[in-house]
Amino acid sequence: MCPICPKCKEIIEYLSYSSCNYRGGTISIDEKGFEEYEEDGNLDLINQDITFNCPECNEELFTDDDEAISFLKEVDELQEVVVEKLNKIKEKNDMPKM
Numbered sequence: 001m002c003p004i005c006p007k008c009k010e011i012i013e014y015l016s017y018s019s020c021n022y023r024g025g026t027i028s029i030d031e032k033g034f035e036e037y038e039e040d041g042n043l044d045l046i047n048q049d050i051t052f053n054c055p056e057c058n059e060e061l062f063t064d065d066d067e068a069i070s071f072l073k074e075v076d077e078l079q080e081v082v083v084e085k086l087n088k089i090k091e092k093n094d095m096p097k098m
């Protein structure tokens with residue numbers, strides 16, 4: 001079982017996310033007259049601007065990575081509990097009857 005989108009009720013295995021990547025660098029004109037970009041590389045992701053969306057309906061579900069991760073994780077934990085309980089029931093059934 002996978003998490004279910006609270007908006008469209010579709011089963012989703014993952015969330016899409018998007019965020020602003022700030023880029024920085026310098027631009028100059030080289031000896032041939034062409035512009036020359038020198039990037040400092042991508043600066044750190046700015047987490048405040050991150051949004052997590054449902055891949056099915058594209059609705060924004062979370063704006064916080066902790067929330068998004070726990071949304072994906074909680075189901076796994078629940079699933080584990082269910083599997084554990086099922087195993088216990090099985091064990092009980094496998095036990096020889098007195």
Ligand SMILES: [Zn+2]
Pocket residue numbers: 005006007008009010054055056057058059
């Ligand atoms: Zn959805």
